[in-house]
Amino acid sequence: MSADERAAAQTVEQLIRRRLSAALGGWRGSLETALPTIAFIALWSWRQDLQLAVWTAVGVAVVLAVVRVVQRSSLQHVFGAVIATGLAAFFAMRSGRAEDAFLPGMLLSGAYLVGTVVSILVRWPAVGFLVGAGDPRVADDPFGWRRDAGMVRVCSRLSWVLVGVYVVRLSIQIPLYLAAQVEALGVAKIVLGWPLWLAGVAVMGWLLVRGNTPQQLDPEVAQSSS
Template identity: 35%
Template structure:
């Protein structure tokens, strides 16, 4: 009997019981609003870095185009493409050398490279922005379809990003309805972004298209994301309060 007791004690020492969760942990089931927004947008630095290649393209295309610098339109476009791709690559290399996360940088390089290839192939600066417009419209369609089949994308995104990969919200009627209409909010937000850029694309306003992409895209995204986090936190906290004796 003494030997059994000793073995139990040894097992407890090797595998200590997990520390009980605190009330603070229970009250904060997912990261704070600022942490989530920072993660998704890459913080202020991420916003700046994602805009620099587009800004380089716009500035070089305007300053060098229309023979302002004695260059032909296509030559000026090539310089603008080189500036955009070059700055995107430099940002990625800089982050890599500093051993910093490069997810946002890699995404940026891919999008810039695709737009640059289309613009180079057509010789038209506006095609630089076409991949972003089409991708945004595809996201709008996906969001609407997810609501129609009662599988709201925003709910699944929230589960992955903020709920440790769990999707227990699906059995929570209030949260389910919340993610349904939030998915439509996101669809409307993205449609506005793509719609404004699409109109300028069809009007052959390449410079205005670049300016609009920089000025309105990220602010709209950030505002929609902040609204989403606020709504979800409000619903979950109200439900937790209702369960508290």
Template identity: 40%
Template structure:
């Protein structure tokens, strides 16, 4: 079930079911700490900087971007630390680079991100509107209550709005970045991708966790 999978993914990412966890720690864990931030940002940053300085040959900026992602993966494997985040970044960077090399357009390096934003945004919004918020499914299984949240009007309403908020975030990214892609403004597109990445993700995680903590702390106190 998707909820169980999402809840399991959250646990593997280090998120806790304890509502007493600090918001700062939850956000920091979700981003992967300094290492996760660097692994997430540096490949794209390397591409944007090199492409801006020297658009041709395209292979140079793409090769450095993929090389940085590959280096992070190798370091994780050598240190025997979980390579999933870095490996995911490497696969994404390699796929995007392959597409850009095939078409010869630097802007196509951002196509996978545009597709991801479109899919995630649409799924989040539709799921919330039909009463099966993705956020609710993930939190329900993370907190060990499965689908019981759907019988609680307060939780159902909160997860509805959180689902819409997350969907709006992905669709906002798409609405800003797609016109830049269509007009081949590679440098600005890459810059805004970085600006609309972790700087928007972190506050959304914080707000989500604050709402979740308030919901479940109140639920714990009500029987008393």
């Protein structure tokens, strides 16, 4: 974190708000993530044909990737959508059950839930890495945020919000999966995706606005970054 940026932000909360705004993606990435799922549910509801629904979703993901390539724009979000759609197709085609298309996402959410809790307990909170991703100097000092004790404490509190997001997501999706409610799973995946993430970010923003944690960067680090 540069000395100029730290001087402009008087508290840890102000600095984190700046970094999160730089790290979060926009509406296009969320749309690219949702479109393959929408295509899958639409075709499944219309024809009850698993292969048609799966390959339509894969086709939508590939088209989105091609559009990105033609426009020479970042493939970050659409690449994730292609991988997720490919895994969903593999699980569904292998078992022959449409609801298994949602199993990889649920397993990933479970892994994120466990990983986020562990990151808090070992004092490497997951939100800290999002903060670091917004640092233009991240290539030189990817873990610089961790040298600030106040930053670690605030990022730990914010990481508990992520834990809540994953708990809400799984508590809704697991019963629907066990009941083989394919259409409801599709709707839940979309609603519990970007909209739920935005709700979590709103809670983080509320915590940041209310907080007033002073920066506690090690003096030696402050001198080296000036």
